[in-house]
Amino acid sequence: MAIFKxxxxxxxxxxxxNKKGEFSNEVDCMIVEGEGEPIPYTDKFIYDISQVIAVLEIKKNLYKDELVDSYNKMHRIYKISDPDITNMKGMRDAFRHIMKKELPTYEELEIR
Incomplete structure (x- = not known):
């Protein structure tokens, strides 16, 4: 209701x-611009990455397995994104302010 029509x-x-036809995993919530392509027999849509403004991953509980799953989903979006469009500076800054340390690289993560 608060978004200008x-x-x-x-x-x-x-x-x-993305432009190559690669897909993300299913996204719980995304803010997009314009119309998407309906996915048959669902209320979900496919959007070109250039139409995506923000992606939100919703979790009811913050357990390790769910956090790892969320990270992997977001990493997949990052991997299919255009490096010119993706700006990790904001995410790195937010992580640094909250955690008081630098954002680890994907390779540095220890997933048990």
Missing amino acids: QLDVRVTSGKIR
Whole structure:
């Protein structure tokens, strides 16, 4: 209700596709611009990565397995994204402020 209708911004769920035709995992919640391609027999949509403004991963509990799953989903989105579009500076800054240390690289993560 708070989003201006003239902007054609929507809150939805579904998948993200890049220019090469690669897909993300299913996204719980994303803020997008414009119309997406409906996924048959669902209320979800496929959006081109250039239409995606923000991606939210929703978890009821913050258990290790769920956090690892969330990280892997977000990492997949990062991997299919265009390096020119993706700006990790904001995420790195937020992590640094909250955790008081630098954001680890994917290779540095120890997943048990």
